[in-house]
Amino acid sequence: MSTQRANWPRLRSLGLLSRIGLIFLILTLVGGYIISGIYLQWEYENRDEREGLTMTDIVGAYHGVSSPSPLLESLKSGHPEDLPDPDRQALIDWLESDRVSDDYDNLDLGDAAPSEIIAVSCLDCHTRGAEMGDGIGDRVPLDYFDDVQSIAISREVMPKNLKIVALSTHVHAPSLAMVLIVLVLLSAMTRWPSVLVGALGAAGGIGIFFDISGQWLARTDAFWAYAIVGGGFAMSMSVGLLGFLIVVDLLLPGAKAKPDTEANS
Numbered sequence: 001m002s003t004q005r006a007n008w009p010r011l012r013s014l015g016l017l018s019r020i021g022l023i024f025l026i027l028t029l030v031g032g033y034i035i036s037g038i039y040l041q042w043e044y045e046n047r048d049e050r051e052g053l054t055m056t057d058i059v060g061a062y063h064g065v066s067s068p069s070p071l072l073e074s075l076k077s078g079h080p081e082d083l084p085d086p087d088r089q090a091l092i093d094w095l096e097s098d099r100v101s102d103d104y105d106n107l108d109l110g111d112a113a114p115s116e117i118i119a120v121s122c123l124d125c126h127t128r129g130a131e132m133g134d135g136i137g138d139r140v141p142l143d144y145f146d147d148v149q150s151i152a153i154s155r156e157v158m159p160k161n162l163k164i165v166a167l168s169t170h171v172h173a174p175s176l177a178m179v180l181i182v183l184v185l186l187s188a189m190t191r192w193p194s195v196l197v198g199a200l201g202a203a204g205g206i207g208i209f210f211d212i213s214g215q216w217l218a219r220t221d222a223f224w225a226y227a228i229v230g231g232g233f234a235m236s237m238s239v240g241l242l243g244f245l246i247v248v249d250l251l252l253p254g255a256k257a258k259p260d261t262e263a264n265s
Contacts, residue, residue, distance in 0.1 A: 011189045011249055019250045022186075029179065030243040033236055047157050059225040060157030062165070062218035067155040069095050071148070080121060087117045100152050104145050118142055165215055173212050176235065180204045183242040190249035197245070204238025207231040 011022070045053035047060045059065045072095040075088055094103055094114045105115040118126075125133030126142040141147045184201040188194070211231030217224035 008189055010191075011186065011246065012191065012252070014250075023247050023250050026243045026247050029183075030240055033239055037236065055225065055229070056157070058229060059218070059222045060159065062159055062215055062225055062228065063222040064159040065157045065222070067157055069154045070151040071095060072152075072154065080125075083121050087112075087121060090114070091117055095152055095154075101145075101149070104148065114148075115145070118148065159219065162219075165219075168215065169212055173208075176208050176212075177205075180208060180235070180239065180242075183239060183246070186246050187242050190245055191252075192245050192249065197242070200238045200242050200245075203234045204242070207234030207236075207238060211235055 011019070014022070041053050044057045044061055045051075047057040056065055056067055060067070072092065075083075075092055075095070090112050091114055094100065097103070103109065103114065106113050110116070122142050124130065125136050126140055127137045128141050128143060130137035140151065180201065184197065184204075187197040187200070190197070208231065210227040214224040214227030214231060218228060
């Protein structure tokens with residue numbers, strides 16, 4: 001431990017009530033970050049109108065993205081392999097049209113209606129409880145139009161309004177930076193090695209920078225959406241681990257005071 005850091009005030013020298021207060025403040029802060037993460041998942045996971053949070057949702061929020069129909073992509077990739085070419089092309093033409101709802105079970109199309117083709121060629125595997133397909137019928141059922149519609153329509157995900165991005169930066173950049181500054185300073189007053197505290201502080205600081213700047217840079221290049229995710233993860237992990245170190249230090253018993261002669265030797 002450096003001489004400069006050895007002369008810093010130590011958290012473990014605080015009174016009992018002060019230590020208890022700090023512990024609960026840190027727990028509240030870290031708990032707030034956890035809730036923020038849950039909220040962000042709720043905020044972004046349905047951007048492409050499909051279940052689950054994916055990079056498509058993040059890219060769509062900050063850059064905009066075309067979310068192609070999973071059913072269309074599957075057909076174009078050759079699935080199912082035994083589907084006759086005329087039926088495959090009929091389904092592709094249907095999915096690429098603007099009549100997905102209108103023509104699904106259009107009686108005028110006869111056996112070429114998408115509902116008929118799907119019933120004959122897909123439902124052996126893609127029906128709920130089907131024995132074939134290793135359970136794909138439960139994961140991707142095609143029994144009803146509502147099932148089909150969820151994976152049939154291609155979507156355009158529009159990015160956030162720039163004013164909303166500016167408002168987010170205005171609110172989060174100062175507050176997140178201040179939170180990390182306070183945590184780094186408090187961590188520097190603990191018993192943990194300086195290199196550990198420094199590494200976590202550096203990771204958090206770099207993370208905040210790329211998270212915030214990535215939200216602007218992703219507007220012109222979708223690559224920067226990965227900086228948002230990576231930066232946000234680094235920042236969150238830094239806050240969580242620094243908070244953990246502080247709480248553990250406050251819970252552990254303080255070291256006994258050393259005689260002045262030993263301390264000055």
